[in-house]
Every structure is written in structure tokens, then in C-alpha cells.
Amino acid sequence: MSAGHEGRTIDTETSLPDRAGEAAGADHEAEPRLALYAYLTAEHRRSYLAIMRLFTATLLPDLSPNEVAAALAPLEREGAIEAGESDPEVIADRLKRLHDWGNLVKGRRETIASSIAEFVRGAFRYQVNKLAVRVQRDVDELLRVPEGAREVSRELLPAIERGLTQLGGTLSKAITAERQGGSVAKRAREELAEQVTTLFLQHAELAVTVRDFYAYLGQVVTRHNLEPDEISGFRNLLVEYIQMVVEDVLRHTPTIADSLKGLARGRSELLRLLGPNDQLGGAVERARGRSRTDWQELTDWFVDRPGRPSQVTALREATARAIGSLLASVKRATAGGGLLPGRRSELLELASWFDWAEPAEAHSIYAAAFGLYSSRHLLPAPEHDGDDEHTPWRDGPVVDVTVSVRSRGDRGARGRASRILDDPFTQETLLAEARKADQRRAAAVFELAAAAPKLEETELSSDALGVFCELLTLAMAQRERDTDQGSAADPVRGLRLTLQPTEEEPTRIKTVSGVLTLHGARVALTTEQPEVRSS
Structure with missing residues (x-):
């Protein structure tokens, strides 16, 4: 190569x-590894982050729930993690969850405890997984990126x-x-x-x-x-x-x-x-x-x-x-001209009003700014758009505001219609196809006109059958109620089909695709001078 x-x-x-085969195998093998990222989006993720940083901060860590709880107690006092998260019972549950996700593995070491409960908690010591170290290292690096x-x-x-x-x-x-x-x-x-x-x-x-x-x-x-x-x-x-x-x-x-x-x-x-x-x-x-x-x-x-x-x-x-x-x-x-100045500064000022306003004032500002009041839900309430019910709106997902709303404050479509391009090649192609279709129809009408005296003895081609069925459908739609008789004509070439009721034997029309049988009806084809319309 x-x-x-x-x-x-x-x-x-x-x-x-074979990169395709390798990628498929890698995706299958990666499924358990993706669980290593679960603690980043789970509830109480700040506690999980603090625990993982503790395990990845030293070489060969081997910690029990009591040791982890003691290390996280200062963080709880500083408000870095939620209140009660440094409790040994809570820490034991957090470590178990991390073990289930694969971030931690069970360690082995003798435990010295002053009580049975402390022994039970301390008997389970944990070490960090190799891949979990990389995940946490990438997370910390990502959080530091400007x-x-x-x-x-x-x-x-x-x-x-x-x-x-x-x-x-x-x-x-x-x-x-x-x-x-x-x-x-x-x-x-x-x-x-x-x-x-x-x-x-x-x-x-x-x-x-x-x-x-x-x-x-x-x-x-x-x-x-x-x-x-x-x-x-x-x-x-x-x-x-x-x-x-x-x-x-x-x-x-x-x-x-x-x-x-x-x-x-x-x-x-x-x-x-x-x-x-x-x-x-x-x-x-x-x-x-x-x-x-x-x-x-x-x-x-x-x-x-x-x-x-x-x-x-x-x-x-x-x-x-x-x-x-x-x-x-x-x-x-x-550019000096063009669109009206953007409304970015106004929207930022409005956002600052919402930031310092009390809930009641925020509702009033919202109604005054957008003209919207309390809604009446006629359908079930939509699902919460955050990660969980504990996520404040300011920490939730960001809504993308379109350019028209951000710059002009409206949702109407803007811009002129696209210019119709002149495509001579496509035009000639369509004209050639139309001429070919017209020639085939003229040949089919000529065939039907020639077969009119002996229609039941002549075998019609597929194009002639198509024209015949078209005229037959129009004639049946225009039948008169009293006589049950109808007719239809090709206005361009003057071929007329007349449909008359009869009690004689059915009419049989032979075609290349089979025999068309009409019961209780007789068909006659005549040629007349086409109509000429003056403008």
C-alpha cells in the first residue's frame, strides 16, 4: 500500500x-466502560466528584467509608458538598454505587474497629479502577478549560x-x-x-x-x-x-x-x-x-x-x-445599513431584571415584557426539561434563540423568494419528453380510428388500450339518466367513443395484455373534425 x-x-x-470491524468490536466492548461516567450526571454528583478526587489524588489509595467520611467533613462545612453527605452511612452507600458503576474496586486489608458497626463499614475498603483514574483526570482537566x-x-x-x-x-x-x-x-x-x-x-x-x-x-x-x-x-x-x-x-x-x-x-x-x-x-x-x-x-x-x-x-x-x-x-x-440593530443588549438587561427580581416581581416583568399570562393547560403537563426536579432553571439546559427573535423580536419568515434559475438543458429535455408523449398518443388515436370498423377483431396495443380506457371512463361518467348512453371525445384529434346499453352478448376488446369484456354495453368509435377554438 x-x-x-x-x-x-x-x-x-x-x-x-479493517477499521469498520474494529469499531464495531470496540463499541461492544466499550458498553461497560461507559458506566464509568454515570456518577457525573447522577444525583449528588458533587459528592461523587469529591470522592473520586480523593481516590485519584494519591498513589495506591485504599480507603474505608470512615476514612472517606473524615476527609469529606471539611468540604461539607465549607459548603462544597450538600449537608449530611459526610455521614459514614451515606458515604458507604456512595462508595457502593461507585463500585457498581466500576469506578472503585474492593480492597483487602485488616481493619481495626471499636464497634461492630464500624467494623462492618470498615471491612469494605475500596481502591480506584485504572480507567476511572483517566475519567476523573479528563473531567478535572475539562472543568479547568477556559x-x-x-x-x-x-x-x-x-x-x-x-x-x-x-x-x-x-x-x-x-x-x-x-x-x-x-x-x-x-x-x-x-x-x-x-x-x-x-x-x-x-x-x-x-x-x-x-x-x-x-x-x-x-x-x-x-x-x-x-x-x-x-x-x-x-x-x-x-x-x-x-x-x-x-x-x-x-x-x-x-x-x-x-x-x-x-x-x-x-x-x-x-x-x-x-x-x-x-x-x-x-x-x-x-x-x-x-x-x-x-x-x-x-x-x-x-x-x-x-x-x-x-x-x-x-x-x-x-x-x-x-x-x-x-x-x-x-x-x-x-455594515452601515442592512437589518435593524440587534436587541442583544435589551435582552441582557431584561435578564438582569429577572435575576434580582423576587418571584412575584418576575411574573409581573414576564407578563409586561412578553404579554403572556398564566396559561391554562388543556393537555397533560410536559416532562421536566432538567436533569431532575432538583435542578434550578438557571442550571438547566439552554434554549437556543433563533436569529429573527434575537435580532428583530419576531418569528416571521424573512428574505425574498429564491430566484428561478433558467435551465435550458432541463427545459429541452422536458420538451423532448412532451413531444415523444404526444407522438405516442397520436399513434394510439390513429390505431383506434383505423380499428373502428372492426374493433372486436383487432388486437390493440398498450398505448391504444390506454386511450380507449380513458375515453371509456369519461363516457361512463357522462351517461344520461334516461337513455343510459354516454360519449367522450379527444378534442385535439377528434376521436369519439360512444357507449350504448344493450342486452346482447358482451363486447370483447382484444389487447396485447388480454381481453377486455364489457357486459350490457356496446362501444362505437367514430372520427370527427376536431373543434377549433378562436380566441
């Missing part, structure tokens, strides 16, 4: 595994470029030292492992900062009401920073791609020298850079493959879209 980037090719010794943009670690690009260049030379020295054996080979392997680990750590940090920055950028381009200072900041973000990031990426990518091409030839030797660490025993989670998949993912970040663009290409395309969206937002915000 080969991967190309601007004329370059990178040969890989084995193809990528709302603004995250700076892209551009300085890591030249570091990755130098690291790949040095890694090629280190690999050659390690292969040579492997033949000598002894301490020389050991030092060469350690140096090789150090460079590989550093390289993948640098790339992981770069990829994370790029993803976070462009996620923030996607948030920015959807903004409609911009303050003057925000416009200035977004202009700098647009003109300077984004362009600088893309230029750095594009400048270092060719050299990085060449280095990856050279390392691809010796990848088998590289992975062999970075073989498994026998000191860790059985199955372990190895560091990045020790498998073919890791190196393929690193290559795919910088190098395009047929049908699979690299992250560099995706970054360039996302930048072009973001620049266009940001330009449109800045132009809309700084």
Missing part, C-alpha cells in the same frame, strides 16, 4: 486493519521535523550496535525508545491543540451579534493567527513526509528494536510508537492517501471555510 503527498509516496509493509481559544502548539512542528530526522540516524546506529551486542546495543535501544516516545508525545499535543482550536473556531463562525472588541479580536484571529498556523504546517509538512518515507523502509527493524518490555509481564498498554497502527496514524496526519486526505489537507480546507465565514460575520456586523 502506498500513500502520496504532492508527488511523494510512502510504502507501508502491511495494510491497515472558554476562549486554545493556542496551537506551533513550536512542536519544527521539533517533530528534527525528531524524525534524528530518528533515522539513531535507527541506523541501533541496527549497527545490535550486531555488537552488550551495553552498546542496550544504550542504542534506550536512545531509540526515548526519541520515539518524545516524537509521539509532541505529535499528540500538536493534534490536540489543533482540534481544540478549530472546535473553538467553529463556535465563532456561528455568532451573529458581535461586540466591537470581539470584532477586533476575530479580525486578528482571522488575518494573523490562522494564516500563521497554516503556513507553519505547510512549511514543515514536506520535510516530515520525506522523513516518514525513509523510516517506512526500516519500520520492521524499528518495531523489532522497540520490542515488548518483558519486565512488565503479561498484556500491558504500551506507549505510543510501538505498533504499526501508531506509525500509520502518524503518517496519515501529514500525508494524503488515495481516497483518504490527511489532517493537513483537512486543516487547509477548514481554514478556507472558516475565513469565509468569519469575513461574512465581520462584514455583517460592521
